[in-house]
Amino acid sequence: MEEIKRTIADHKEALNRVMKVKSDLESSTVIFESRLKLRKFIAFILWILAGMTLLLAISALFSTQGKEFLVVEMFLILIGVLTLLLIRKVTYTKTVNIAEAKFEFKGQLRKDRTYTLADYMGTETRRTIKDFPEEFRVKFKTANGIKSYILADLNLGDARHIEPNYEAVSALWDAIIKQMQSKDNNCIQ
Numbered sequence: 001m002e003e004i005k006r007t008i009a010d011h012k013e014a015l016n017r018v019m020k021v022k023s024d025l026e027s028s029t030v031i032f033e034s035r036l037k038l039r040k041f042i043a044f045i046l047w048i049l050a051g052m053t054l055l056l057a058i059s060a061l062f063s064t065q066g067k068e069f070l071v072v073e074m075f076l077i078l079i080g081v082l083t084l085l086l087i088r089k090v091t092y093t094k095t096v097n098i099a100e101a102k103f104e105f106k107g108q109l110r111k112d113r114t115y116t117l118a119d120y121m122g123t124e125t126r127r128t129i130k131d132f133p134e135e136f137r138v139k140f141k142t143a144n145g146i147k148s149y150i151l152a153d154l155n156l157g158d159a160r161h162i163e164p165n166y167e168a169v170s171a172l173w174d175a176i177i178k179q180m181q182s183k184d185n186n187c188i189q
Contacts, residue, residue, distance in 0.1 A: 001028055007175045011168030018152045018165050030176060032094040039090055046087045053080040084109060094151060101180050105149055115140040117180050123173060133166040
């Protein structure tokens with residue numbers, strides 16, 4: 001766990017550009033979250049907005065006015081769907097439990113997925129046309145084939161930060177996997 005903490009400290013600036021990383025020594029977990037600072041507050045506001053648009057869409061549907069409300073209804077439904085997609089994006093967390101060798105992907109409006117180290121297939125980097133790394137993905141074996149999850153979107157901000165972002169996320173992930181695969185768990189407390 002010390003190597004993971006050191007890797008986070010060494011690449012702190014690059015990791016902060018891409019994601020929010022929290023490590024907990026007591027439970028030996030590493031949590032990857034969205035970079036948003038007020039994540040829970042934003043999700044709460046989005047839930048209120050989604051509920052209000054649903055109520056307005058239902059009231060517009062049962063209104064006795066003419067067909068001019070059809071455009072308003074479609075607009076309200078579109079706003080409701082977009083808020084639900086934003087809730088799904090904002091609340092998404094990836095948790096790596098090093099002590100139990102488990103990977104958890106969960107969030108609101110998502111099906112929670114849990115994988116073990118035996119299911120881990122490796123990483124893959126999706127690249128742009130000019131061979132810049134764009135997404136850092138992790139792959140897991142499932143009953144239906146191979147499932148891939150985005151760990152980090154590396155193409156955030158300036159183009160000059162893409163390579164350092166990739167190196168930071170790759171180094172952190174390698175340290176996590178190395179810690180999980182090590183036979184002596186003396187570092188895990």
